[in-house]
Amino acid sequence: MAETLVLIEHDRQHAKRPSLHAITLARQLGGEYALLVLGHGLDEIAASLVSYGACAVLVADHPALAEPLADRYATVIVEAARKQGAKTLLGTSSTFSKDVLPRAAALLDAPMVTDVLAIEETDGSISYRRPINAGSILATIKVEGDRRVLTVRATAFEAPAANAAPCPTERFAFDATSLPSGMEFISREQRKSDRPDLTEARVVVSGGRPLKDKETFERLVGGLADALEGAVGATRAAVDADMAPNDYQIGQTGKIVAPELYIALGISGAIQHLAGIKDSRIIVAINKDPDAPIFQMATYGLVGDLHQIVPQLIELIRRS
Ligand SMILES: Cc1cc2nc3c(=O)[nH]c(=O)nc-3n(C[C@H](O)[C@H](O)[C@H](O)COP(=O)(O)OP(=O)(O)OC[C@H]3O[C@@H](n4cnc5c(N)ncnc54)[C@H](O)[C@@H]3O)c2cc1C
Numbered sequence: 001m002a003e004t005l006v007l008i009e010h011d012r013q014h015a016k017r018p019s020l021h022a023i024t025l026a027r028q029l030g031g032e033y034a035l036l037v038l039g040h041g042l043d044e045i046a047a048s049l050v051s052y053g054a055c056a057v058l059v060a061d062h063p064a065l066a067e068p069l070a071d072r073y074a075t076v077i078v079e080a081a082r083k084q085g086a087k088t089l090l091g092t093s094s095t096f097s098k099d100v101l102p103r104a105a106a107l108l109d110a111p112m113v114t115d116v117l118a119i120e121e122t123d124g125s126i127s128y129r130r131p132i133n134a135g136s137i138l139a140t141i142k143v144e145g146d147r148r149v150l151t152v153r154a155t156a157f158e159a160p161a162a163n164a165a166p167c168p169t170e171r172f173a174f175d176a177t178s179l180p181s182g183m184e185f186i187s188r189e190q191r192k193s194d195r196p197d198l199t200e201a202r203v204v205v206s207g208g209r210p211l212k213d214k215e216t217f218e219r220l221v222g223g224l225a226d227a228l229e230g231a232v233g234a235t236r237a238a239v240d241a242d243m244a245p246n247d248y249q250i251g252q253t254g255k256i257v258a259p260e261l262y263i264a265l266g267i268s269g270a271i272q273h274l275a276g277i278k279d280s281r282i283i284v285a286i287n288k289d290p291d292a293p294i295f296q297m298a299t300y301g302l303v304g305d306l307h308q309i310v311p312q313l314i315e316l317i318r319r320s
Contacts, residue, residue, distance in 0.1 A: 002055050003031030005086040007077060009096050010037060010045045017200050018154035019092040023052050025152050026090055027160065028119060029126070033090075034058055036080050036172070038073055040066035046169045053164035058084075064176040067185040068096060074103035076174050081108065083172075086147075093151045093256065094199075105149040112149040113141065117156040134252045135275040154199070155258035155279040191245070196231045198248070203230030204259045204280070206250055209237040210266035210306065217243040220310045221265055227317040233257065235273050251276035265306045269294025286310070 004026045009019040015037070026033035032055040037045055042061045049057045060076050077100065081089045089104060091097040093115050105112040118129040120140065127142045128150070198204060205228065207221035217238065225232045234244035236251060250257055252272040262280035267273060269285070269292055277283065278297065285298035286306050295301040302309060 001032070002034035002084045002086055004029055004033040004088040004090055005058075005077075005081050005084050006033055006035050006054070007089070007091040007097065007101070008035050008037045008045075008049060009092065009094060010039065010042075012039065012041070013045070015045055015048055016092075016094075016197075017159065018094065020052070021154040021157040021159055022090045022092045022152050023054070023160040024157040025116065025119070025150070026088075027053065029088060034084055034086070036060065036077065038065050038076055039068075050166040050169060051162040051164050052160055054167050056167055057169040058172040059169055060172040060174065062174075062176050064179055067188070068100070069183040069185060070099045070103055071180040071182050073100045074107060075179055076172070077101075077104045078107040079174055080172055088147075089149045091149075091151050092154050097151050101149055101151060108147055108149065110147040110149050111143040111145060112151075113143060114151045116150050116152045131275070134271045135278065136271060153256060155256055195225060196229070198231045198233055198250070198255055199257055201231035201257070201259050203228045203261045203263075204233050204250075204257050204277075205230050205263045205265065206233035206235065206248075206267060206277075207238055207244065207265045208235040208267035209241065211238055211243050214243050216307075220306065220314075223314045224263065224265070224310055224317075227314050228261070228263075230259070230261070230263075235267055235270075264294055264298070265310060267294055268292050269297060 006022050006026050009016040034056045035049050035054045036058045038060040040063050042059050046057050046059045091101050113128045115130045116128045120127045127140050129138055129140050132139050205221050205225040207217050211217040221232055233250040234248040236249055238244045239249045252275040256276050258279035260281045262277050262283045264285045282299045284300045285294040286302045288305050290303045
């Protein structure tokens, strides 16, 4: 039995680092917590999770779960939460959890709070702080009932240490024949990239509208990212103009990043973009407009034409 059940995401080889940050909230909530991982061929991933202080790692490993179909996953997650008697079902804000966890909340008939940044405890009751209006307002909310589904912003919670005595891993048995069949897996298209994952990278270089086309974007944004061994991101304007693929988008309706170094090339600093980068440690902006809003958030700013500055920067970094 566990008070909290933490859903861990993986890329079929490793647990995704941001999803581990939800464990930090599980610790703050108190009580025992179990980790749940779903998929097929999970032995190594499950073994990597045993030292995070959980009471158990539950492993739902079955060919029927080889692809993350939301209706099946939500059903298995809810079954695991019920069997554990978990009051809180917890995941990290991500595309995957946006797909799966609202379904789980509906099946549990439980309220859901997304993008939790912090919790507050007053008189034994817990409230949750979350951003609204692209992060320009912080709301503190309470939920009714004794069960809830939460997602956390990974950037708001430290990575948990993996130094506890190993806990058991348990196969989570379920009836695969009774899983919903409303969704069918057709195919997977995955871009091969040697660059680090955007949400895990230490350095992120992003480009905006003035990058003009795919080739220029790749040469300048990709070139600087490669020189710094970083990941590539983009604004929605760059994605909409087909300079960069959709999964590069950073911001309110894209990914949230918190690298050591974020470099913004030709990005104005719209509130919806800033919502995705504000936890970055150092922000460097290159923009030809000295009044661009991005400079208000930037640690360092360079006023000038990126088409002239960036090639020189790449050359300098490569030489050094
Ligand atoms: C509901 C909603 C959700 C949204 N979600 C997101 C989101 O998740 N992510 C996101 O990014 N946006 C999002 N947007 C869009 C957002 O409002 C902005 O339109 C977008 O971020 C602007 O992108 P940009 O900075 O590339 O372009 P622009 O705002 O056009 O800025 C381009 C900048 O480049 C500078 N520049 C031009 N030429 C050069 C040059 N040669 N050298 C150097 N600098 C130059 C300009 O001075 C300007 O500051 C959302 C909008 C809405 C309404």
